[in-house]
Amino acid sequence: MKEYGALLPEEKWQAVIQCDSRYDGVFFYGVRTTGIFCRPSCKSKAPVPGNIIFFEHPAEARQLGFRPCKRCCPERTVFQxxxxxxxxxxxxxxxxxxxxxxxxxxxxxxxxxxxxxxxxxxxxxxxxxAQYITSRRVAKAVELLRQGEAGILEVAYAAGFGSLSTFYKCFKERTGYAPGEVRENTDLLATCVTADSCQTVLETS
Ligand SMILES: [Zn+2]
Missing domain, CATH: 1.10.10 (Arc Repressor Mutant, subunit A)
Incomplete structure (x- = not known):
C-alpha cells in the first residue's frame, strides 16, 4: 500500500484519471465545481485538473464542505x-x-x-x-553467508534453492557476486538487509 506522504501530485492525478483502485483508501479527491469528493477509482467523469483538491482523509473533505459521492461512497470502509x-x-x-x-x-x-x-x-x-520468491531466497542466502556458518551447499538448500546451479545463477544475477565472494568478504553486500525486510536492491529484477 502506498503512503500518502510519498505521493506526488502528478501520481495522484494519474491515479484519478485511470480510476486506479490501488489508491483507494490512500487518498481522496474533491471537485471544487461540484463540491463532491470521491475515491480514486470512482468511474465518474474525469475532472479538470485545476478544479481538483486532494485529501488524505474523508474528514478533511467534510471540513471544507465537500459531500461524499453517492457513486463510489468514499467513506465506506475500503474493501479490497x-x-x-x-x-x-x-x-x-x-x-x-x-x-x-x-x-x-x-x-x-x-x-x-x-x-x-x-x-x-x-x-x-x-x-x-516467482521473482519475489527468488529475491527472498537470495536475501536469505546473503544473510547466511555473512554469518559464515554454513558451507555453500548448505546455504543454497537452507535458503530454499533446489539446486546449486540455480543458486549460483540467481545469486549472481541479483547481487553481481558469486556466493563464494560474499563468503570470503562479508563486507561486500554490507548494505543488503536480511531476508525478512525485503525492500532491497534484491527486489528489482
Ligand atoms: Zn465518486
Whole structure:
C-alpha cells in the first residue's frame, strides 16, 4: 500500500484519471465545481485538473464542505479483496520460501488460477511471485553467508534453492557476486538487509 506522504501530485492525478483502485483508501479527491469528493477509482467523469483538491482523509473533505459521492461512497470502509489476496500470497511465500513453495502450490492453496495470481501480484508489487520468491531466497542466502556458518551447499538448500546451479545463477544475477565472494568478504553486500525486510536492491529484477 502506498503512503500518502510519498505521493506526488502528478501520481495522484494519474491515479484519478485511470480510476486506479490501488489508491483507494490512500487518498481522496474533491471537485471544487461540484463540491463532491470521491475515491480514486470512482468511474465518474474525469475532472479538470485545476478544479481538483486532494485529501488524505474523508474528514478533511467534510471540513471544507465537500459531500461524499453517492457513486463510489468514499467513506465506506475500503474493501479490497485483491489486496488481501496478494498479501496472503506474500505471507505464504514468507513462510515457505525456504522450502519448496512455488506459484502452482500457492494458486492451488488459495483456489485461484495461476495466471490471475501472477497478474495481481505483479500489479501490486511490481514483480512476479516467482521473482519475489527468488529475491527472498537470495536475501536469505546473503544473510547466511555473512554469518559464515554454513558451507555453500548448505546455504543454497537452507535458503530454499533446489539446486546449486540455480543458486549460483540467481545469486549472481541479483547481487553481481558469486556466493563464494560474499563468503570470503562479508563486507561486500554490507548494505543488503536480511531476508525478512525485503525492500532491497534484491527486489528489482
Ligand atoms: Zn465518486
Amino acid at each position: 479483496p485483491e489486496l488481501e489476496l496478494v498479501k496472503k500470497v506474500q505471507e505464504i511465500i514468507g513462510d515457505g520460501y525456504q522450502n519448496r513453495v512455488d506459484v502452482q502450490h500457492i494458486s492451488r492453496q488459495l483456489g485461484v488460477s495461476k495466471n490471475h495470481l501472477i497478474k495481481l501480484f505483479k500489479r501490486y508489487y511490481g514483480v512476479t511471485p
